[in-house]
Amino acid sequence: MKVGLFVELYRPYLSGVTVSVDSLAAYLQKKGEVFLFAPFVPGYQDETDWPVFRLPSFPLAGYHFALPWVSSALVKEVEKLHLDLIHLQGPYPTGLVGAKLAQKLRLPLVMTFHTEIFLYLKAWTNLYNWPLFLPSYLLARWAIRYLGRRCQLILAPSEFTKKNLERLKLRKIEVLPTPIKPPLCLADQWEARRKLNLPFAPLILYTGRLAKEKNLFLLVSAFQEVLKKHPCATLVLVGDGPLRLKLEKECAFRGLSQRVIFAGQKEPALVWEYLRAADLFAFPSTTETQGLSVSEAMAAGLPTVVTDQGGAKERICHLKDGLVARADKEAFASALNILIENPHWRSRLGSEAQKKSDQLEPDRLYQRLIDFYRQVIRPA
Structure with missing residues (x-):
């Protein structure tokens, strides 16, 4: 099976989507051939x-996006690659390129939604800034519906x-979480702290992009409220992004x-x-489709606090393997x-979270994906 993956924000940018696409590409490479298309x-x-094919691109807001046109x-x-299908990784300019190629070459089209675009737009543009939000919203809505209706599977x-997605009148939608594969051998907690030069005190972790939509x-x-009770606690933010400065x-002001x-x-x-x-x-985000960082934390045996908004809360069974809190300072703190x-209850929650993460075992979920591929390549 030969699959073309079309992704917008790929390496050198690191994000949950990058991790997901790399994992999928590695699996498909074992099962056949995979070709990745991303902006230059x-x-x-x-x-x-x-192989990675780089498409003509333009810079915008610190990133590069594909020019949404297809040359002969x-x-x-x-055409020389003899693809069996094209799999879009979102409704972005690269997705428009992939959809046009699928149409010209008469290939089945599949699309995965990694991002809650409308929630991101609210965070980026401010819902009340109508001159900026409204055209962005209408463009995103058009792209999602345009591409979604051309897909054999979403x-x-x-x-x-x-x-x-169903609210946008899209159909043929299946739920398939992103697989997680932790390292076979994780270091001891205290050894990891020594290696990373982290303090031996209550340590709260966030991993992901430092961006407005992450709340x-x-x-x-x-965390400032937490310090009133636990002045030795430490917050570690792993990641980078436009909000870091x-x-x-x-943090300095506070x-x-x-x-x-x-x-x-x-x-x-x-x-x-x-x-x-x-x-x-x-994980304070309210804009996630699933919260890949949450899945990774659970696989590492960490109890997680998420907000009661967005898709990340689906991963957590409140009071059993983590906590779901309102998206306000007092409740989250x-x-x-x-x-x-x-600490004992925390350890028990972490153990339950780690057991639950077995549901995201890669071979099982990727086999489901291969089955979906076969259905769209050879429809009944």
């Missing part, structure tokens, strides 16, 4: 085990996302600079070290304090 990023050289040369180049990582100012304000200034560590962007293998070193995981103050 000046100065970056791909070093993957699968590109059609001929893709994959949503959660029931939350599936319901949102990180809520986490900072909640503002977050650093906010007098938190000595208790908040900005670890920066890390490769996935090192992220697992941070997960092993932490006592608990905090209270949940963090409860876990810090009850």
Whole structure:
């Protein structure tokens, strides 16, 4: 089976989508052949085990996006690959390119929604800034419906996302979470802290992009409340993004600079070290389709605090393998304090979370994906 994956924000950018696409590409490479298509990023050289075709791109807001047009040369180049299907990784310009190629070459089209675009737009543009929000909303709505109606199958990582897509009158939607595969051997917690030079104190961890849609100012304000009860606690933020400078200034303004560590962007293998070193995981985002970071934290045996908004809460069974809190400072801080103050219960929640993560075993979920592929390639 030969599959073409079309993804917008790929390496050198690191995100949950990048991790998901790399994992999928590695699996497909074992089962057949995979070809990845992503926007051209000046100065970056791909070093993957699968071929990456870079599409003409334009810079915007610190990223590079594909030009949404298809040349005859590109059609001929893709035709030579003899693809069995095209799998879009979202309704972005690269997705428009993939859909046009699928139409010209008469290939089945599948699309995965990794991002709750409308919730992101609210975070990025401010819902009340209508001159900016409204055209962005209408463009995103058009792209989702345009591409969704051309797909033989749409994959949503959660029931939350599936319901949102159904509200747009899209059909043929299946729920397929992103698989998680932790390292076979995780370091001891205290050894991980020594290796990463982290303090031996209550340690709260967040991993992911430092961006507005992640609701990180809520986490900072909640952590300030935590310090009133636990002045030795430490918050570690692993990741980078456009909000980092503002977050650093906010922490300095609140007098938190000595208790908040900005670890920066890390490769996935090192992220697992941070997960092993932490006592608990905090995920304040309200805009997730599933919260891949939450799944990774659970696989590492960490109890997690999430908000009651977005798709991440589907991963958590409240009071059994984590806590679901309201998206406000007091409620989120209270949940963090409860876990810090009850180490035995915290450990039990972490153990349950780790058991639950077995549901995301890669071979089982990817086999379901292969079955979906076969259905659209050879419809009944």
